[in-house]
Amino acid sequence: MAFPSSEELQTLITPVASQYNMDVERIKITKAGKKSVVAIALDSDSRPTLDELEEVSNEISALFDEHEERGELNFGAGYSLEVTTPGIDHPLTLPRHWRRNRGRLVTLTDDNGNKTQWRIGALSDDEQEVALISHEPKGGKNLRVDSVRVSDSVRAVVEIEFSNPPATEAEIAEEPFEEAMKRREDNK
Template sequence: MPVPSKERVIALLSDLVHDRGFDLEDVSVVSAGKHSAVRIMVDREEGIDLDTLPALSRDISEAFDAVSDFGEVPYTLEISTPGIDRPLTEERHWRRARGRKIRVELADEKFDARVGVLDEGSVTLVFHSKGVLASRVIDIADVVKAVVQVEFSRPKAEEMELAGGVVGGRPAPADTDEIVNVESPEEGSDK
């Protein structure tokens, strides 16, 4: 067998990827004549920087080299992260998308909203309704499709606050005033 099945790759890599702090999001095995491709998609809570993927790629390559069922046929190994167009299907996807704008499709409606706080199978969505900022809790199981949208401007502070606040590592909202901590003089002091 020149290239193992998707199931074999998942079985081989699940623990390795998890032990390195990643989630194995998807595996694709494509046979293309004499040269095949194994595509592996990973993600993690704190995001992925450019330095982490090469190390993971080396570890995965070593794991493939250590098994005999890959055969001698050459293959290309591709390690990537989910693109912005990946649908939100798991609770961890919703948690990682908090604060981002999405297009959500329910059985009877479609609308744009900002992802708020996730709570045991449900998520708060923040949206504009007739010019007013509103929120709504929906069950994730009721979502037909949800995809993160590209934004070219930062959201307003009120919108982010209603969505549960700014998530670490994300830009601050567009209209926040710089917060300055001012110490008040203690009672009885000469200040």
């Protein structure tokens, strides 16, 4: 049997991750000499702790070993398993990514390479759009509220902040989507 693909491993480990209310965000396989590396990024609404990640890692490792003993998986000479969270540079592409980062600062890069920074607000009820809040121009006193479709081709990455967000931005970020959109209409 050939070395397993990311898709095969995804199918195998998703039930284990689901038991811990976690989602498999990424699987990266690096074939390297005697020992290959299987890196799995997991996330959840409540941010996994190191203890939880260790527990899931132990279960996944045991699962891989069982399947390898039965001849259903073949990691060659061996593998190292890394289980972690996606990290701050993981792009926001799904509704759950936006929901989990509500209130945080995000940089959006459009197809032309133009970048803008916004604070993430609420998702719409159908989870197709997300509210965005920004001071315009940068550092100005006027708040701008807008939205973006989750499926749009913009690249969105969370930014690290070293200070508390402006109170008005944080307040709007906590508002329901429809309420934030009323502010957008009021500011036109």
